[in-house]
Amino acid sequence: MSDATAAFDLAAYLTERRQIVDDALDVYLPTAETAVGVETGGPANGRVPVKLYESIRYSIFCGGKRLRPILALAAVEAVGGETAHVMPLACAVECIHTFSLIHDDLPAIDDDAYRRGNPTNHVVYGEAMAILAGDALLALAFELIAHCRLFYPAERVVDALTMVAAASGTRGMVGGQVSDIECEGVSDLDERTVASIHSRKTGALLIASLLAPVRLCEATMEQEDALRTYGTNIGLAFQITDDILDLEGDAAKLGKEVGSDLRQDKATYPKVLGLDMSRLLANQAAEAAINALNAFDHRADPLRAIARYVVERDS
Amino acid sequence: MSDATAAFDLAAYLTERRQIVDDALDVYLPTAETAVGVETGGPANGRVPVKLYESIRYSIFCGGKRLRPILALAAVEAVGGETAHVMPLACAVECIHTFSLIHDDLPAIDDDAYRRGNPTNHVVYGEAMAILAGDALLALAFELIAHCRLFYPAERVVDALTMVAAASGTRGMVGGQVSDIECEGVSDLDERTVASIHSRKTGALLIASLLAPVRLCEATMEQEDALRTYGTNIGLAFQITDDILDLEGDAAKLGKEVGSDLRQDKATYPKVLGLDMSRLLANQAAEAAINALNAFDHRADPLRAIARYVVERDS
Numbered sequence: 001m002s003d004a005t006a007a008f009d010l011a012a013y014l015t016e017r018r019q020i021v022d023d024a025l026d027v028y029l030p031t032a033e034t035a036v037g038v039e040t041g042g043p044a045n046g047r048v049p050v051k052l053y054e055s056i057r058y059s060i061f062c063g064g065k066r067l068r069p070i071l072a073l074a075a076v077e078a079v080g081g082e083t084a085h086v087m088p089l090a091c092a093v094e095c096i097h098t099f100s101l102i103h104d105d106l107p108a109i110d111d112d113a114y115r116r117g118n119p120t121n122h123v124v125y126g127e128a129m130a131i132l133a134g135d136a137l138l139a140l141a142f143e144l145i146a147h148c149r150l151f152y153p154a155e156r157v158v159d160a161l162t163m164v165a166a167a168s169g170t171r172g173m174v175g176g177q178v179s180d181i182e183c184e185g186v187s188d189l190d191e192r193t194v195a196s197i198h199s200r201k202t203g204a205l206l207i208a209s210l211l212a213p214v215r216l217c218e219a220t221m222e223q224e225d226a227l228r229t230y231g232t233n234i235g236l237a238f239q240i241t242d243d244i245l246d247l248e249g250d251a252a253k254l255g256k257e258v259g260s261d262l263r264q265d266k267a268t269y270p271k272v273l274g275l276d277m278s279r280l281l282a283n284q285a286a287e288a289a290i291n292a293l294n295a296f297d298h299r300a301d302p303l304r305a306i307a308r309y310v311v312e313r314d315s
Numbered sequence: 316m317s318d319a320t321a322a323f324d325l326a327a328y329l330t331e332r333r334q335i336v337d338d339a340l341d342v343y344l345p346t347a348e349t350a351v352g353v354e355t356g357g358p359a360n361g362r363v364p365v366k367l368y369e370s371i372r373y374s375i376f377c378g379g380k381r382l383r384p385i386l387a388l389a390a391v392e393a394v395g396g397e398t399a400h401v402m403p404l405a406c407a408v409e410c411i412h413t414f415s416l417i418h419d420d421l422p423a424i425d426d427d428a429y430r431r432g433n434p435t436n437h438v439v440y441g442e443a444m445a446i447l448a449g450d451a452l453l454a455l456a457f458e459l460i461a462h463c464r465l466f467y468p469a470e471r472v473v474d475a476l477t478m479v480a481a482a483s484g485t486r487g488m489v490g491g492q493v494s495d496i497e498c499e500g501v502s503d504l505d506e507r508t509v510a511s512i513h514s515r516k517t518g519a520l521l522i523a524s525l526l527a528p529v530r531l532c533e534a535t536m537e538q539e540d541a542l543r544t545y546g547t548n549i550g551l552a553f554q555i556t557d558d559i560l561d562l563e564g565d566a567a568k569l570g571k572e573v574g575s576d577l578r579q580d581k582a583t584y585p586k587v588l589g590l591d592m593s594r595l596l597a598n599q600a601a602e603a604a605i606n607a608l609n610a611f612d613h614r615a616d617p618l619r620a621i622a623r624y625v626v627e628r629d630s
Contacts, residue, residue: 030485046501046508046582049493052485103450108442127423128496131446132489135418138450139484142457146477154469161476162461169454170345170367174447178364181443186361193361267361 010305014070021069024087025060025094028144029053055125055133059098063116063255067238068093068209071306075210075227078293078300081217085151089160089216092141093209096168099137100205102130104177110264117255138168145212152216160212167208176201183267194267195236202242203235226292230303233289238310240282243268244275245314253315286311325620329385336384339402340375340409343459344368370440370448374413378431378570382553383408383524386621390525390542393608393615396532400466404475404531407456408524411483414452415520417445419492425579432570453483460527467531475527482523491516498582509582510551517557518550541607545618548604553625555597558583559590560629568630601626 032050069090073083105112105120106127113123122130145161166172179197183189210231211224219227245254246261247270261268269278289307293300347365384405388398420427420435421442428438437445460476481487494512498504525546526539534542560569561576562585576583584593604622608615 046494046498046504047511049485049490049497051497052490052493056485099450103446106443106446108446128421129493131418131421131423132493134450135414135453136485136489138453139480139487139489143477143480143484146473146480149470149473154473155464158461158464158469158472162458165454165458165461169458170364170371170451172454174451174454175364175367178367178444178447179361182364182366183361189361196362 008301008305010302010309013302013305014065014309017070017073018066021066021073021087021090021094022061025091028088028091028140029057029060030140031057051125051129052133052136055121055129056137058124059102059121059133060094060137062118064094064098066094067306068097068206071206071209071231071234071303072213074300074302074306076213076217078227078296078303079214079217079219079223080299081214081219082151086148086213086216088144088147089164089213090209092144093164093205093212095137095141095144096164096173096205099134099141100173100177102134102137106130109177109181110260112256112260114256148216156216156218160215163208163212163215164205167204172200172204172208173202176204180267185265186267189267189272191269191272194269194272197267198239199232199235202239203232206235206238207231222295226295229292230289230307233285233292234307234310237282237285237289237307240269240278240285241311241313243270244278244282247275250314255315282311323616323620325617325624328617328620329380329624332385332388333381336381336388336402336405336409337376340406343403343406343455344372344375345455346372366440366444367448367451370436370444371452373439374417374436374448375409375452377433379409379413381409382621383412383521386521386524386546386549386618387528389615389617389621391528391532393542393611393618394529394532394534394538395614396529396534397466401463401528401531403459403462404479404528405524407459408479408520408527410452410456410459411479411488411520414449414456415488415492417449417452421445424492424496425575427571427575429571463531471531471533475530478523478527478530479520482519487515487519487523488517491519495582500580501582504582504587506584506587509584509587512582513554514547514550517554518547521550521553522546537610541610544607545604545622548600548607549622549625552597552600552604552622555584555593555600556626556628558585559593559597562590565629570630597626 030053032048032053072086072090072093076083076086101115102121104110105115106122112120114120121133142161145164146157149157168174176197180201183197207228210227214224214227243261246258249258251258273281286307290304293303345368347363347368387401387405387408391398391401416430417436419425420430421437427435429435436448457476460479461472464472483489491512495516498512522543525542529539529542558576561573564573566573601622605619608618
């Protein structure tokens with residue numbers, strides 16, 4: 001770790017960025033009041049889906065770390081772009097992340113009752129609303145990305161949107177989630193299969209969170225390649241650390257039960273590699289992520305510090 | 316009805332268009348073989364979500380009428396555009412329609428076991444897969460719309476995408492579905508509330524299916540306004556007819572049980588207006604749709620014939 005990285009106050013940075021992202025989400029997320037074109041009143045308030053807006057906001061403002069939008073902003077900083085202008089995209093990836101959590105927590109999928117210390121969406125609003133809130137967040141995400149044309153050429157907006165859509169669908173997050181479910185209880189998993197599942201379920205959207213915003217800012221191909229390597233490695237480090245925390249983390253800090261992967265016999269790194277080897281691999285991935293940024297100047301220090309944080313966090 | 320409209324062979328047109336759309340969907344929908352970047356093999360085939368691709372294709376190729384993509388192509392014809400070039404967008408709206416059907420049929424929402432004469436997605440593939448297949452179709456839809464930049468200026472692609480995203484989310488389809496659920500069993504519904512629900516649940520995507528593709532083709536504002544009026548009215552006519560068919564249609568022709576709206580005490584036009592008045596309103600809406608096209612030449616005949624078909628169909 002360079003001195004500059006050591007001197008960088010990540011905790012303060014994350015707190016400040018989290019607040020900026022939360023403020024932007026509050027503006028971008030619909031409310032009953034902003035439900036343009038829909039009249040209020042009527043029996044059962046049948047013309048404004050008030051509970052839908054509540055349900056969406058409940059899960060969005062439920063204590064998320066905002067890692068993906070913060071990565072988006074940090075990547076833009078690293079290439080010298082204007083972070084305020086990519087905010088709709090940064091919020092869009094958080095919407096997609098939240099949509100995936102709401103759906104993954106459903107009884108038919110992971111059946112989780114708690115997330116970040118709070119009851120999950122379907123526990124509070126019911127399964128129907130949780131399914132539909134997730135759906136709405138995914139649609140909203142693409143609307144938000146389209147907003148970026150205000151500051152960027154439309155060709156780049158289409159590029160960025162394509163990256164995020166591809167990272168979310170069958171070849172990315174959703175496909176990874178299906179493979180994850182299919183591999184529950186499978187005894188002869190190898191490391192490559194676990195890596196394939198997680199690179200799609202978690203890695204793809206993390207990488208898109210870095211690359212889509214810098215594509216808007218006209219980053220060079222070299223910069224995109226470096227950020228892809230960075231993203232691939234922090235994705236790996238992040239997922240291994242998640243797996244380790246699920247085994248030996250502090251439930252109070254995590255805000256959810258531990259040991260759920262074990263109970264569901266999930267495809268995890270500790271399962272195929274053991275704890276020690278998993279820890280080693282996570283640290284190596286964090287180092288590789290930092291090394292990928294060698295060509296960047298001090299403006300990439302937040303990204304460097306985040307790579308370290310990803311493996312050192314306790315929640 | 317003009318002579319030209321009467322002479323137009325809608326049945327042959329719909330059959331031909333349905334085949335063209337089906338062929339395009341077959342190309343655009345992912346398969347295990349086209350899962351780019353994902354290696355095959357491994358335990359439980361954990362690296363390719365084969366069942367996900369199967370589940371998506373099952374619902375897409377399950378006998379849909381392809382009304383939305385056919386409307387998209389017919390609208391482009393009416394404004395003198397190139398139908399082949401808008402095909403990714405036409406397929407995208409069908410993906411969104413299918414995603415909404417898969418999720419609406421889930422046990423937590425409408426709990427329907429049959430659709431178009433076949434078991435619904437969750438009956439065949441399980442709830443988890445049905446949720447995720449719907450999610451993947453929504454993400455895929457936006458990827459497909461982005462493909463349109465091959466033939467159209469990126470600004471117009473962003474416009475078209477924004478229209479479709481807005482029609483799908485909280486202010487459109489998803490919001491309408493929530494209101495529909497919330498109004499189940501409500502006794503004092505008025506016509507305006509029923510209209511509001513259906514204009515969002517069904518109308519919004521129908522209108523986007525017409526307007527988004529002609530925006531790509533640089534239609535005039537007058538043409539867009541006319542098509543919006545057309546879409547609003549066929550949306551209304553379509554929904555009222557659906558409600559009537561659910562009351563007195565032929566289950567064999569419909570491929571699903573009838574009377575489900577009544578059992579769930581859904582917000583329908585017959586419920587608030589009675590059958591006779593509902594029929595009258597549907598016919599008036601179809602006429603209004605046709606009248607909206609007065610400024611268009613014979614190239615709008617398919618749209619005119621579709622307006623008639625929407626109220627005369629028996630399935």
